Amino acid sequence: MTGSLNLRVDLLFRGSDLVDGTTVLANIYPVEGSADAHRGVLIPAGDDVPTKRFDVNAGRYIVEAVLPSGKILTDEATVGEGEDVTVALDATDSPHESHSWQYFSGNIEPRATYDSAETIPVPRSMSSRYFDLAAGDALAAPAPGDPAAGPLPTPDMVWIPDSRTEGWSFEKLNELAGQMPEADLARIEAAVSEGPMVRIADPTETDLTSHLFRFDHSGPIAPPGSPSAAGAATGARQFVVAASAGDAYLVTLPNPWTNVLDGSEVQIELLVNSRQSPTGSPVAVTVRDRALGSGLAYLATGAFAAAARVFRDVEGMLYGKVMNPLAAAAGAYVLVGTETDTTPKPWHDWLDNLASWFGWMSDGAVLWATHALRGEGDRRDDAKNALIDAYGRGVPFFTVGLSWLVEGLSEFPEDEQCSHMLDEVRRLAWRIDTRQPFVVLRLNGRTA
């Protein structure tokens, strides 16, 4: 090797938790020959983060990075004999530094689109991806960004620090939704919350159009100078309710979340976007996890191969200790989803652990069942039992888990119990935002 390519992606991340940046999927293609290609590598992404070095022979190279948003950045570089060449790909077109993690995750548009006053096409019907903040005919209203529109109302936000086990059962949530044509916080509290819900007074950061609410293990993080709403006893499953006069979203909060590399706490970030974004969601949840955040974002877009590259990079840390069962479940989704053969793998044992150790998380049972149904040998009966178990544990944390539960139960049309469960799961699935990695349910409306 006679030289090196030193790569990074520039992003405007803000916050001490992201000072080391994250990673994105990249490819290095030599213009001549194929020996020096590096496909599917991970490179650093962040604000002035150190580059990652790749030793290469002298020559011309195309460098390409694929962001979770689907944006593809490319550049060409020539490496001379003994030369170290740096390539910094530019992805700094987030609307604000504060929103750059959401931009990176594909939940918010580039600055030029975000700031545009042009009318945005929005879904024709009242889908799970539509947040009626004004509780009026928003389709006929001026577009956000249009001076005629004026400031949009801020939704009511409440945190459910601990929830009833039956509060996230499929039947209870379908029943709750069926009784709630419009947002009704008292009814949600009675059905889902183990104790009093905690109102979140202000977003952690906001530009008055899209609001960021951050959480750590103790609850919502208040904006600088404001008193914290934290202090409530937290349980295994936390939620946030985002409600306007018309709509109410029940948002899965994957809290607490730890970085599997060093055990540090990772903040959860919830975006409530008052601009009716065609690309993003009205309510989006991400974890500001520099190790796995990009993997979760790839997972949400269906880019399982890219997600698998991120998760495989830390596979040993994911399954070595019981540090973060939710991260382990996320990793298992991409590993099961990208498995192309049936040879035994070290992580297969972990599927048993995920299914049996964490009864509060139905994802483990869904994963075990799906793997059994897709794998070698006849494990249909065991898979069916795992699916029934998963249903009993309630709504999965991950949207893909809900999808796989539907898929799994569909394989037993002759079984009355499975058919009943499938009906309940599908009915609830009508309310989910399939764009989100974690389950977000629109509770009100006529879809029941």
Add this chain to the structure above:
Amino acid sequence: MTRFVVHEAPVDGPSTHALIVGVGKYPNLIGGDTPCNNPDGMRQLSSPPISARALATWFVGDYHDDDKPLASLALLVSEKDPQPFTNPQTEEAHELEDPNADNIEAAIKEFKARADADAGARLLFYFCGHGISQGEDYALLTSDFCSDEDNPLQGAIDFRKLTGGFKKCAASEQVFLVDACRSNSDVLIGESEGFAGRVPLLPGSRPTELPKRLSATYFATLAGDKAYSRRDEVSLFTEALLRSLRGAASDNPEEDDWRVNTVRLQEAISHFMKEPIFAGEVAGVQVPVANELAEFPLHQLTSEPEVPVYVGCDPDIDSNELAEFVCLVGADEKGRRKLADVDPANPKSEWALSLSHGDYLFRAEFAGGQARESNVINVRPIHKRIGLKVP
């Protein structure tokens, strides 16, 4: 050859089978011969038959995989003025069957039977037309949608169950491409107890004696959203798909062997759909998504890939309308965007062109003889954006 098949070729060993459906004429929707009482705002479509024909033509003429050659292609199309499909290999004209629910159901069963012949087979199902969805449920609307006003979705195929039904098909590689809206319809699915259309193949588990199934499902748009097209043209998603297959989605790990795989295909389609110069006002609005893409090769190119290239001034895009852009190979001019060719509706837009993989020079020429020229630039998939530095 059955009544739906427009191309057949004997293949010894694993092969590829395709079923392509384009529904443009809906007699019971707005603008149709016998509109129903509640068409839910849905109208006639001009793009699906054009899109389906374009994809079928590409498949018969250009699809290539030494390991799984194309063995059969079935095509069903409804359109305002029915036309035969001319097979580009045989020049034979085929009258096309109407994609009503009965015909599609029969075509799917025949399609499965063909793909069942070899566990190494690849199947590809493509649908372009109206679609409505609710959560995991997705109804692909057949040409006779709403012919039964008491149960309009008798004229539909339940897509979720369809993919579940194909689990029992021997073909180990299964590709589904759906170029249709996924707008919600609370009434049609939500209030029909979840009935989302006919079920040609009952879902079930994959028989244990079959190899693992690798599937890739591509949707033209996000759940809950619309898919767009231009009147009387190939739809945006299908155009992005075709351009991706022609090269934008290819890679050459073996140097001269350019191949398209399932993952790269999604990345390339997403690229096109984000480009204003390709997708116009719906760039970034219609977001194509995939479900859990298993990675496997789909197509081998038989010539150098065609790569989308965008040329503009950097950082001053205002200069785009003042520049003549030139593409050169050595001293030979390969293309020129003249000032007269500047789009008056969007004068600052870049010059978009499609080039074969290789080395090129680009130049911006201004009045008064000023010019800016790039270094030699290698153009390779997925795309190349050239920013000519203007002081």
